[in-house]
Amino acid sequence: MAVFTEEQTMLRDAAKAWVAEKSPVTTFRKLRDGGNADGFDRAVWREMAQMGWAGILVPEEFGGTELGCLTLGIVLEETGRTLTASPLLSTALIAASALVLGGTDAQKQQWLPGIADGSAVAAFAVDEGAHHHPEKLAMTKALTGTKTFVAEGGAADLVIVATKDGLFLVRGDAKGLARRRLSSVDSRGLARLTFDRAEGESLSASLDQVLDRARAGLAAEMLGTAAQAFEITLDYLKTRTQFGQLIGTFQSLQHRAAKMYTELELTRSCVEAALIAIDKGANDVPQLVALAKAKASETLHLVSNEMIQMHGGIGMTDAHDAGLYLKRARVAEAMYGGASYHRDRYASLMGY
Amino acid sequence: MAVFTEEQTMLRDAAKAWVAEKSPVTTFRKLRDGGNADGFDRAVWREMAQMGWAGILVPEEFGGTELGCLTLGIVLEETGRTLTASPLLSTALIAASALVLGGTDAQKQQWLPGIADGSAVAAFAVDEGAHHHPEKLAMTKALTGTKTFVAEGGAADLVIVATKDGLFLVRGDAKGLARRRLSSVDSRGLARLTFDRAEGESLSASLDQVLDRARAGLAAEMLGTAAQAFEITLDYLKTRTQFGQLIGTFQSLQHRAAKMYTELELTRSCVEAALIAIDKGANDVPQLVALAKAKASETLHLVSNEMIQMHGGIGMTDAHDAGLYLKRARVAEAMYGGASYHRDRYASLMGY
């Protein structure tokens, strides 16, 4: 990983410890089996906020620490490892970014303290159809139409809405907004939102800028998910015996493991570079973000498939965690554009 | 392989025996090192014609046997195994097809007997630029312009020329035709032909029909090349020792070998199906030919790369045959459209 500051290293260690104690995969499994309608546990989210994570992008005057996207990415990676279901991405990264980048003083005052202390949950509504095409949105400032594939859309207290006329801020309980929860394969809090001349306020942040932060943050979470899926699988290779041998001694599995490791290392470089570029306000953010999201999608796809295959039959059972990683993988791969979308975007950005 | 007739089996065995005795890879190597300008040996070609191969598509009245494309494909596969350089594809398959499908009686009388007895060598001139785009030809019946990547173009006694106004037959010594031999990586007889109001006769065969036969025949040759490259490599895996072990006992190489074998079996099915469909005049020839050429290109690409890698350093030396297979592979892959072209064509044919 990148060379971290002491503060970042401490934060990572704290996140690791918290996740191990408070949010192992069994926690997510209980949430799923309990049929939680929000797709996350509000008490857990408040605990995460108390750790300071909800305010990592929020300026100190509004109760945050303003440590930047790389720092938030470190936490997202750790929570991604155990499939922790929370509004960390939608709220602490996306909504906080939209407000910091484009909110009026009044809007900041109204929302940022709540974001930082975990009392306000936010969602980001972009997609209007089955595929991610933010460059072809139909919805206008009239705020009428449908948004789908909205993470935390069912529970959100505020919704950042992307339209062809820019971003808008709509309260979760706004007039003209109807929400329907979706039962997605990853059992997270996805929803479809229907707007009928909904009440909203304009935000002056650019959609592309907020979207790129969303993608980079999601890529960090996916890196954690992939890294953990790989480590679980590697452990299995070191303990499962067949033909009187640890299966990890079979060369074809060794080479596949080494290739996964290589992809994970490459992906880590891309994710960290994108987050660092965002924090620096560098010119090549769009390109680095496309790279990070595409790589994270490809790597998580590969690792989640290999996790099942290398576990054999046991990985196919609902009782094992492999299926949970696979299911989360497919949703995260598609969200804010899959590998195919970002390859196309990368090529266009590079002028060919 | 497909269930062959007794005649086809005999022909295959005869081809195998002839190739082993008269045209092993060493023969091609000598031809290359000798700097033969034609890219093939005319004496050898006459011998092949005496075996009856040049007349496999030629009607009996013109000195041939009219046994069909599958039969000719069997011979092309065998000659492809040892990289036999000959005008078998350009003359016995492509030119004979063009004449049989679209020649007048006079044209047939003039050319088919010579094709069947090996005295006439033919070439097929299609591409006008670096990439295969027969649907966008610029040359018209005025027969003015440039054709490149023409196999046997330097030596041909007659040239079948593709234009947007259909096929034309141009004598090798026609007025208005200038030829320049190209030194291609596969050391075969490629040339660039420049036409300046060249004399030619129209042929009524359709370009697509002749082109599909050319592609299917080339795919058969490539299947043989790939199959032999694989067998040479498999032999090496069974004899080369490293770390006190035959390298063929290493599981990662075993799995890669098994995957190559799988691809070869799949490719064989496609090549044979395309040739059989051509002989039957089936409706799905274009689709099956796109499939066969794409699959043959992909498989030969894979096998020629693995041949070098599995041989290690020795395969990198000019003294070893691996380089010869690799070089021929890249030329054959591109000729009459590579895998990318035929994937696009297949999708378009299927309506998406």
Next chain:
Amino acid sequence: MSDLESFRSEVKSWIEDNLPASLKGAGARALTDEGDASIWGGKRVKWTNPDAKLWLERMGAKGWTAPTWPTQYGGGGLTAAEARVLEQELGRAKAPPALASFGIWMLGPVLLEYANEEQKMEHLPKIVRGEIRWCQGYSEPGAGSDLAGLRTQCVDEGDHYLINGSKIWTSYANHADWIFCLVRTDNTKKHEGISFILFDMTSPGVETRPIKLISGNSPFCETFFTDVKVPKANLVGKLNGGWDIAKRLLQYERQNISSGGFGGGGGYDLQDAAKDYVGLENGKIADADLRARIAAHKMDAQAFALTVRRLQEEAKTQKGPSPATSIIKYAAAKLNQDRTELLVEAMGSQGLGWDGEGYSPAEIMAMRGLLRAKGNSIEGGTSEVNLNVVSKRVLGLLDHQ
């Protein structure tokens, strides 16, 4: 008229007379986990459609559920050519399959080869008529790819065997009447200590527990044997000679998987899904990257279908399945995984539903199909084992020393 053509017209009119009207044109419903369970027959079948029962009875009486098996065992006694005619005519009439059966696909062929006369007379006719539903007791928790590492004990108690142990991945064990089972009869040897035995699933001491898969279905069970008494006459072949039978049966299993390929994911064709969800631009799927990958997959699928047909034609002169079926099993699994992944990708976020509102049944089926397909490269021999088999048995490469 040739004998074959006269047979064809005989078949035609028989179908015309015997295929119940309600089933005409019903087509070959996919035999997926989600299919109608009654097609599997057996003692505990619950017929949802009386015409389906009638159709099985009529086909069973003719022996046409097992067309090439000898008539003395209830089979159809047809030649390979006649069986193909039968298949063609059933296809033409879009008749639904009368019976889905591990007895026909897997057990029957090895009984014909290895069982004694009494065993054949006892079991084969009931298989043909769909009266007994069989399950396969092969894998164990510690013996998956390394099947021969199995530990289920079968002890000779003089007048009977006593079986103790457990199996896993027993398909539909909770619905089966009988099991064909690999057991350990000698603990001092590995492959040479295995026997092949048949027994009644209602025997005291047999318990089954369905396994929930990641796709939400439970086509497999864990199966536990505690002091199960089995008559000694139920041993097939020689004591400690079960491994050869086991391998043979696995070949039939792979061949069966191969010829049908893997299904699941619903009937939505990939190119139609791409057109519907991604749309066309100038007649081409608008996402050029996805289009290229769909075309590549479709081409692989056609290459696979051509290969299955070619191997079947070539196999006519041979006896039994060839080791090349291992490449087919490997390729079929990969194809089905590619197909279901592409289908879900084409559907975008609509392909990511688990259930409930907001997703169509075809969308839900697509995701469930993707999840279920991950097992294709594990069940019936992993892809890794298939590749090992090809490299050793077909390519002649040696074991690592």
Next chain:
Amino acid sequence: MSDLESFRSEVKSWIEDNLPASLKGAGARALTDEGDASIWGGKRVKWTNPDAKLWLERMGAKGWTAPTWPTQYGGGGLTAAEARVLEQELGRAKAPPALASFGIWMLGPVLLEYANEEQKMEHLPKIVRGEIRWCQGYSEPGAGSDLAGLRTQCVDEGDHYLINGSKIWTSYANHADWIFCLVRTDNTKKHEGISFILFDMTSPGVETRPIKLISGNSPFCETFFTDVKVPKANLVGKLNGGWDIAKRLLQYERQNISSGGFGGGGGYDLQDAAKDYVGLENGKIADADLRARIAAHKMDAQAFALTVRRLQEEAKTQKGPSPATSIIKYAAAKLNQDRTELLVEAMGSQGLGWDGEGYSPAEIMAMRGLLRAKGNSIEGGTSEVNLNVVSKRVLGLLDHQ
């Protein structure tokens, strides 16, 4: 002004004063097989450009050809931070490299670690000044990936060693002055019977024979030793202790390959070639399938470059190359192969030339580059060996028993 900044201005003015005018802005010419041979220095160097000679002499005198080596051995004695400043300023001035040298990249670091004082004083300064050109005697015909299987005999004859055997893939052995060589000094052990020795290539009994590659170049030789007498003082490290030195040196070799990546194929950028040969449609490369693959490759290349930089930064706190360099070597080889294949594919039939009329030099270079790149996954440790190293040393997986 910090020390580093004052060092920077010192470097700047030194370059200004000492870089010959004709070389200013010449840039980092690729050190490919086709490059100017004089950059390799050595006794037999033929200077094609007197300014290049001058530049080497000046850089060598400062020790800046080996900036971090101690000054007592002729090195620059710079800290890592100073060396980076030097590199930056040379880059800013687009100065050509003064010297390409296996002595600096591979031999020097292990001499610093393993050699005795006399050996360091003898060899290191000449390496720094480019006076002696070294080659590497590692692989043998029967010992490629299994390097420790080497058989070249080194027998103790009392006052000297006698060496018999042969090496293969000795880079530029026909141009080298001296060789660092692995030899067998004990036939009863494998790894523990290997020693690391240095000797003069003009010694009687040394013969070299260039190997022609499929790309048409001959960067490697077969090298034969017949009763070559070598002073006993030329042994580096302990007798039979050469394997540790060998492994260490291989790490430096891989690190060297990694940091530079593989070159070749000419300077034609892939996306430019695609634009020129395939053309654009609506601003996108007209072949959408090729475009997607070019984008995927370019993204992999950027991911690789970011990773090299990240590992370098992380390595600052560590000592010596880490096992993770094996993934870099593996990835670099694959990337260069992908790049050269795509370049040739983009050029279509124009990329398929060998030489002569009808093809531009860039087109010929593209094909030669493709052919040469096939060796990238073989030389300096095959990709298979790299993956073995990663799985065992990084991932902790065990050997097959």
